[in-house]
Amino acid sequence: ELAMAVGAGAGTIVIDNFDDIDRLEKIVTDEQRVLIRVIPDVEADTHEAMATGHAGSKFGLSVPDAVRAAARLRASDRLRLDGVHVHVGSQLLDTAPFARAVEAIASLGELGEHAVYDLGGGLGVRYTYTDQAPTVDEYVRTLTDAARAHLPANARLIIEPGRSLVAESALTLYRAVTVKRGRPRALVAVDGGMGDNLEPMLYGQRFEATVTSRVGGGEPCDLVGRHCESGDTLIRDVPLRAPAVGDLIAVPVTGAYCYSISNNYNGARRPPVVFCHDGEARAVVRRETYEDLLRRDQ
Numbered sequence: 001e002l003a004m005a006v007g008a009g010a011g012t013i014v015i016d017n018f019d020d021i022d023r024l025e026k027i028v029t030d031e032q033r034v035l036i037r038v039i040p041d042v043e044a045d046t047h048e049a050m051a052t053g054h055a056g057s058k059f060g061l062s063v064p065d066a067v068r069a070a071a072r073l074r075a076s077d078r079l080r081l082d083g084v085h086v087h088v089g090s091q092l093l094d095t096a097p098f099a100r101a102v103e104a105i106a107s108l109g110e111l112g113e114h115a116v117y118d119l120g121g122g123l124g125v126r127y128t129y130t131d132q133a134p135t136v137d138e139y140v141r142t143l144t145d146a147a148r149a150h151l152p153a154n155a156r157l158i159i160e161p162g163r164s165l166v167a168e169s170a171l172t173l174y175r176a177v178t179v180k181r182g183r184p185r186a187l188v189a190v191d192g193g194m195g196d197n198l199e200p201m202l203y204g205q206r207f208e209a210t211v212t213s214r215v216g217g218g219e220p221c222d223l224v225g226r227h228c229e230s231g232d233t234l235i236r237d238v239p240l241r242a243p244a245v246g247d248l249i250a251v252p253v254t255g256a257y258c259y260s261i262s263n264n265y266n267g268a269r270r271p272p273v274v275f276c277h278d279g280e281a282r283a284v285v286r287r288e289t290y291e292d293l294l295r296r297d298q
């Protein structure tokens, strides 16, 4: 991948470890700009699987190791150290850890007047009615205020927003296959589940849902998927109005980390992706077929 990045002329490559430096020095022939990924030792209030800036994180180098890596890069005739990179985690609903990360990387000392400070992604989004996510303005103000307080005046800032750009752009449409009543909560089983949305299982992410033809309110239900385990619960205790077999059930805010982590567990075929705009619909990823699933078998 590093060779592909260099071959494609990637402007800047983020180095995670000393082995990356060894590898890049062998690959690069012209000058290559690099950043060092630094562990800021910042705890972010998010699911532990999405926290990446704490002391024990597998990503990047501790501040003392980053200082050693910087010294090594300065001695390199091919790799040019342009600055540092941090990413404290994903789905952050509080902006304070972003500011603490900026302060932490400032402790690396001077990296040059126009050094690059890549502050990663992480801005959280509103999945449920009760979530309160920072606005883009609040997020950017937090970063720029912290940069003014702790970084050189001409520092160049980069951000890498992911989830916050795309999460709200998509919803997942399921078909209700089975409804079981006569239990503490009605159980509504749909024709998807952990094959197309692993966020509830991996990160405990909560979503909302509605019957598309009867929006809002209703009886408390457990929305479950088609896969062969009880962990395949999309949403526990979500209100759905008079759900019945054949209903379309919409789960909003599935534009981030759902398609990208979708899988073929139980031989489930991944659903299509359809873009809609101004009343027009266009399939941009077709529905998977059984032939697709068997394509690599020999």
Ligand SMILES: Cc1ncc(COP(=O)(O)O)c(C=O)c1O
Pocket: 087, 089, 090, 091, 120, 121, 122, 123, 160, 161, 162, 163, 164
């Ligand atoms: C290095 C890096 N930058 C940016 C992102 C995007 O984060 P988010 O989608 O939370 O904005 C990620 C996500 O894993 C990441 O690992």
